[in-house]
Amino acid sequence: MTPALDPHIDCRTIEFQQNPYPCYAWLRRHAPAYFEPIEGAWWISRYEDIAALLSTPERLSSAVKADFEPTFIAADGPDYQSIRRHVSPLFDLHQAATRLDEHIATTARRLAVDGKKRGRFDLMTDFAEPLALSTIAQFLGIAASCSLRELSQCASHLVGMTESGEPVTDAAAKRRDARRWVGRHIPTIRELLDLPSHSKLNDASCLTDIATTLIVAGNRTVTSLVGNIVQLLLNHPREAAAVESNPTAIPMLIDEAIRLDTPLQAIQRFAAEDLLVAGTRIKRGERLRFLIGSANRDEGEFENADTFEPKPESRRHLGFGLGQTYCIGARLARLQASSTVEELFGSGLPPRLIDGGELTTVRWHRGPGRFVLEWR
Numbered sequence: 587m588t589p590a591l592d593p594h595i596d597c598r599t600i601e602f603q604q605n606p607y608p609c610y611a612w613l614r615r616h617a618p619a620y621f622e623p624i625e626g627a628w629w630i631s632r633y634e635d636i637a638a639l640l641s642t643p644e645r646l647s648s649a650v651k652a653d654f655e656p657t658f659i660a661a662d663g664p665d666y667q668s669i670r671r672h673v674s675p676l677f678d679l680h681q682a683a684t685r686l687d688e689h690i691a692t693t694a695r696r697l698a699v700d701g702k703k704r705g706r707f708d709l710m711t712d713f714a715e716p717l718a719l720s721t722i723a724q725f726l727g728i729a730a731s732c733s734l735r736e737l738s739q740c741a742s743h744l745v746g747m748t749e750s751g752e753p754v755t756d757a758a759a760k761r762r763d764a765r766r767w768v769g770r771h772i773p774t775i776r777e778l779l780d781l782p783s784h785s786k787l788n789d790a791s792c793l794t795d796i797a798t799t800l801i802v803a804g805n806r807t808v809t810s811l812v813g814n815i816v817q818l819l820l821n822h823p824r825e826a827a828a829v830e831s832n833p834t835a836i837p838m839l840i841d842e843a844i845r846l847d848t849p850l851q852a853i854q855r856f857a858a859e860d861l862l863v864a865g866t867r868i869k870r871g872e873r874l875r876f877l878i879g880s881a882n883r884d885e886g887e888f889e890n891a892d893t894f895e896p897k898p899e900s901r902r903h904l905g906f907g908l909g910q911t912y913c914i915g916a917r918l919a920r921l922q923a924s925s926t927v928e929e930l931f932g933s934g935l936p937p938r939l940i941d942g943g944e945l946t947t948v949r950w951h952r953g954p955g956r957f958v959l960e961w962r
């Protein structure tokens with residue numbers, strides 16, 4: 587029998603937003619499959635349960651009927667696989683990869699040099715956001731035809747938010763406008779991708795879907811990761827010093843940062859059949875919330891799970907998901923994080939925190955708001 591509900595289990599409370607981990611630990615111990623009445627979803631909090639379900643996608647469905655959800659991440663079965671098959675090459679195409687690698691390295695360098703010249707800057711608005719948005723613009727080939735300001739507004743409106751993270755009024759109209767804005771860039775995107783004429787992707791609405799998915803998926807996730815890893819390195823000077831003395835340690839630092847403070851704390855599915863999770867029956871059609879931020883701190887999977895300790899096992903985190911829907915932009919995200927670490931901690935004195943930098947979890951995104959840094 588599920589023990590009495592802990593009053594703190596409400597993802598709307600400030601306590602939860604500031605520090606969801608005690609709640610996750612309670613859930614893993616007492617109710618690994620917990621029906622959360624406010625969301626109307628089963629919260630699954632243990633690593634082994636989430637990994638087992640994500641590894642059997644046929645038992646799950648991503649299909650939701652919502653006016654925003656683009657077909658890509660809300661598709662199932664053969665429909666999903668055909669879109670994924672079309673989209674994956676976009677990330678592997680050699681020229682796309684090299685073009686982006688250079689762009690990310692030079693942009694991170696330019697933004698860091700500007701910051702150092704000014705002596706003080708806000709990591710999120712003056713570094714993380716321009717880096718993430720310009721990388722998406724470069725990827726889609728629209729860097730020359732749109733401003734980062736427009737792209738930032740589009741990315742926020744696509745998820746029903748203002749650029750400062752508040753819910754927008756008339757969200758549906760704003761989303762439609764944002765999709766129309768993306769639609770105007772489709773000829774440029776199509777030209778860049780230069781896909782075979784028979785490719786399903788050449789269809790304007792399909793390309794708009796893909797482009798809006800990438801704009802949303804590659805924005806706040808990346809800015810959160812940049813903020814989280816800088817915050818962690820400022821609080822762990824020994825690991826920060828290793829960046830200069832041993833740059834090969836950077837990938838493990840990034841994985842440990844994603845494990846400890848996962849930028850995307852939860853993902854959603856529906857049960858495609860009746861399921862038994864941690865001894866709890868979940869009916870076909872019911873909604874599931876996989877708390878990957880909790881799985882990444884599961885003591886059953888990670889030693890000293892609440893401590894920042896970069897090690898080879900860190901890479902087993904579920905921060906990019908698992909299985910067939912594994913994050914298609916993971917390489918791009920890692921590149922942006924490693925360029926950030928190299929530029930801010932790779933040589934000379936690291937910056938120091940002047941203001942902000944606290945992490946919060948809002949709509950399952952965990953990252954800092956204001957984050958003012960100063961160079962000595």
Ligand code: HEM
Nearest residue numbers: 803804807808811849853905906907911913914915918919
């Ligand atoms: C730190 C940065 C990032 C994090 C933490 C992250 C996290 C994730 C996670 C957890 C998933 C799996 C979702 C699921 O199974 O429901 C995912 C999927 C996805 N990500 Fe990322 N992501 C990041 C960056 C990016 C970037 C930069 C892009 C592209 C520009 C991107 C594009 C996608 C797409 C298209 C999917 C859907 C894949 C599918 O359903 O087949 N992500 N991401």
